[in-house]
Amino acid sequence: MALQWMVLAWVVAVEAAVAVLVTLPAPRLVKSRIVALVSLLLQPLTAVLPFAAFQLLDIHWKNEHRLICAGDVCTTDERIRYEKSIFKAQRNVILCVLACLLYWCIYRFCKYNKEIKELEEVENRLKEQ
Template sequence: MALEWVVLGYAAGAEAIMLLLLTLPGIDPLRKGLITVTRNLLKPFMSIVPFCLFLLMDIYWKYETRPTCESPDSCSPSEHLRHQKSIMKSQRNALLIASALVFYWLLYSVTSLVVRINQLNNRLEKMKNRD
């Protein structure tokens, strides 16, 4: 299962880097190529959404089937520590899922806005040249 979380982490990192590069001022010559690359990667990155839902169901299943320590005497300290570590990992993984989904949504929105701004700028230039 660790490989799935590594893949999701790398995908979220790639989304964050692309989002950062799209929103940085002063890199207008690179922006046109970056927009093309980002628009081509949005469809493959869409697979993150069902992947995140699958991993979220995995977290829920592990939460529902975990052993419980109902009384202080029923669990050893090592079992209690293992239980606490499992909860921390689940919370970390849920945060990774949320960040991957938010970065995808932001990347999609920012890419759409940048493309729309470029279209409007081109239309404005045509109107100026025509007059």
């Protein structure tokens, strides 16, 4: 299970790096090449969305079936282990949400750049006529 979370953490890190790379100001030619490359990579990377959704469902199921450690029934060690599991679940939810959100941001930015490029081409054609 830890391998899945490590993979998701790496995916979020890569998505964050790509988001920064795509949003940095660059010359028009370089920006268009970067956006074209990222656009090609977006379709295979869509697999992140169902993976993150499955992980969220897994977290929800584990949360519903978790033994609650409250009161004087639990020892200190059991309470610490319970709190650690809650913190890990919260961290993992944040990872899943970030994976989906960063994917969406990259997708929208690439789409906006394509639309701007198309509008510039239309404008140039109208100026030529």
